[in-house]
Amino acid sequence: MGIFGGSGLYQLLTGDVEERWIETPYGSPSDKVVLGMLGGKEVAFLPRHGRGHTIPPHKINYRANVWAMKSLGVDAVIGPCAVGSLQKHIEPGHVVLCDQFIDRTSGRTDTFYDGPIVTHVSAADPYCPVLRAHALGVCQRRGVTVHENGTIVVVNGPRFSTKAESRWYTHMGWDIIGMTQYPEAYLARELELPYLNLSLVTDYDAGLVSESAEAVTHEAVLEVFAANIENLRGLLAELVETLPGVSQSPARAALTGARLG
Secondary structure, three states: OEEEEOOOOOOOOOOOOEEEOOOEOOEOOOOOEEEEEEOOEEEEEEEOOOOOOOOOHHHOOHHHHHHHHHHOOOOOEEEEEEEEEOOOOOOOOOEEOOOEEEEEOOOOOOOOOOOOOOEOOOOOOOOOHHHHHHHHHHHHHOOOOEEOOOEEEEEOOOOOOOHHHHHHHHHOOOOEEEOOHHHHHHHHHHOOOOEEEEEEEEEEHHHOOOOOOOOOOHHHHHHHHHHHHHHHHHHHHHHHHOOOOOOOOHHHHOOOOOEOO
16 A cells, blocks of 8 residues: 655654665655554555655646655555545635645646557546445544535645635535645556545635635644644554555556557
8 A cells, every 4th residue: 555645744653664765667656665553454654745744736746746655565555645625514624625725826747648559547536436435434433523525725835825726626526625636546557556535624615615714724634633643643644554455446448458459
């Protein structure tokens, strides 16, 4: 299992670990990959922002990060992240298991397939239904308030939304907002890696659907994440420990019929 660390989740594995630097055809990943045990199973952990949160979301080398995981032979990837809520019923502290994304980023390199073999990988259902069903059961057993599906709108960052933008996103019916799910989730699919997103809600985006109407700050995001970090560690450990086989995941056949010529 590969795990990308999000905001506030820079160190996951404990005990005897191995740190490995991996160069890829797409440049350097965000940091060394940490190899160790979690939930009794081998795990590769990579902080997508780098340790110390030195890489902003629009500067992450997503291709190198995902390729590094693939080169290590991981079977699937979990991508936890901190998000803002766009809907009142999705409250800070809740977890959303995304099944769809909306890409509002710009300038991000978002494919491994630049030619000469033309490859069109479907993104109709970008998140693994096998892993999502598994995560739903684990969250329910642990008493975590979980939303079993949701659409995340991905913005470029590093800035947060204006109130006008946030109002539009809410009006469109989108559920949460973040900065790192695209192209990370899609790139995993291009490499036929089943991908699960765990979105931890830390705030109400721009404050429009909250009672306080206070706009989000990065400090507030990290405060909520820190308050929930032990719960998230426990959730990830149980997810890995009880991980089902992913051979039947649709992602495993993502390249079938995708290439021309």
